[in-house]
Amino acid sequence: MNPSPHILLVDDDVELAGMLRDYLIQEGFAATAVHDGEAGVAEALSGHYAIVVLDVMMPRISGIEALRRIRAASSVPVLMLTAKGDDMDRIVGLELGADDYVPKPCLPRELAARLRAILRRTQQSGETTxxxxxxxxxxxxxxxxxxxxxxxxxxxxxxxxxxxxxxxxxxxxxxxxxxxxxxxxxxxxxxxxxxxxxxxxxxxxxxxxxxxxxxxxxxxxxxxxxxxxxx
Missing domain, CATH: 1.10.10.10 (Winged helix-like DNA-binding domain superfamily/Winged helix DNA-binding domain)
Structure with missing residues (x-):
């Protein structure tokens, strides 16, 4: 039996991150949450995660800067959480190598669906095509x-x-x-x-x-x- 994909949530909103983490665990993922960009970069580069969910607006370093540091050393898939209607952060994130984005506030079910879509294409491309x-x-x-x-x-x-x-x-x-x-x-x-x-x-x-x-x-x-x- 394959282990559950391990998701890293990086968001300074502790309550939201906890809610998303609990939902993803119920959906069959393993999930860990950290609450600032520096910790997010360190965890993302640890090699322990199948995908990273990264909020744009965070203390210490922003999600955009965290993404820049992650992409300098890793190709781990990254899904950005962006403010609704904020096209600039969205485009900059994609240009820096984010795999996709979800506008906040987001439904946990939509986030889980996006994660599954990215993981499915990442893990099964050779098998399915x-x-x-x-x-x-x-x-x-x-x-x-x-x-x-x-x-x-x-x-x-x-x-x-x-x-x-x-x-x-x-x-x-x-x-x-x-x-x-x-x-x-x-x-x-x-x-x-x-x-x-x-x-x-x-x-x-x-x-x-x-x-x-x-x-x-x-x-x-x-x-x-x-x-x-x-x-």
């Missing part, structure tokens, strides 16, 4: 190992970035809609005005190399979505 490498020009996607190489060099992607690139690689040469990308990579419907997919793909473009003509291998197809170019 097949493990054969996907080679498109200089790009090599290794689903079973959740690794990506460009021209033989490793590319450091977050869990969600890997999910998106794998989907595009499996559909190379044809566009994939943003709604399909959101459902398949994030495990949730695309919300109106949601820029998460755009921000994640912008980050992937920066991390990958260019084609011989200087273009990105990921192209925007007007009114259809995004497409990985076959060379």
């Amino acid at each position: 097949g493990g054969a490498p996907l080679v498109i020009g200089a790009l090599n996607v290794l689903p079973e190992q959740r690794r990506v190489e460009w021209a033989g060099a490793p590319v450091d992607l977050t869990s969600t970035e890997f999910n998106l690139l794998e989907i595009l690689a499996r559909n190379a040469g044809r566009p994939v809609s943003k709604s399909d990308l959101s459902e398949l990579a994030l495990g949730r419907p695309l919300a109106r005005f949601d820029r998460s997919i755009d921000v994640h793909l912008s980050s992937i473009r920066h991390k990958l190399g260019c084609l011989a003509d200087g273009r990105s291998c990921i192209q925007t197809v007007y009114r259809q979505g995004y497409q990985l170019i076959r060379e």
Whole structure:
């Protein structure tokens, strides 16, 4: 029997963090809560957690700075808790490598669903979609190992970035809609005005190399979505 995924909650609201922790435990997770950014970074980098839930607004160091420090040393999935309607924190968090976000106040059931979606794609990608490498020009996607190489060099992607690139690689040469990308990579419907997919793909473009003509291998197809170019 597989052990329960261990969730780290980092939120200075002790009552809320305790409530979320208790709910997640009832839902079959293991969960630990800490209440400031410094402690959150130390715990996140301990290697003991399957995913981190990180509040943006915290004392000592903010969630954004905590995320920056985590991403400098770890690819552990991170789900941000952001103030409702605060698009700037949301976009900055995604640009720094957050896998997804949930606006506060959030329903515990929604948080659990988002966590399961991220963990399912992280842990079962190779099992559910097949493990054969996907080679498109200089790009090599290794689903079973959740690794990506460009021209033989490793590319450091977050869990969600890997999910998106794998989907595009499996559909190379044809566009994939943003709604399909959101459902398949994030495990949730695309919300109106949601820029998460755009921000994640912008980050992937920066991390990958260019084609011989200087273009990105990921192209925007007007009114259809995004497409990985076959060379």
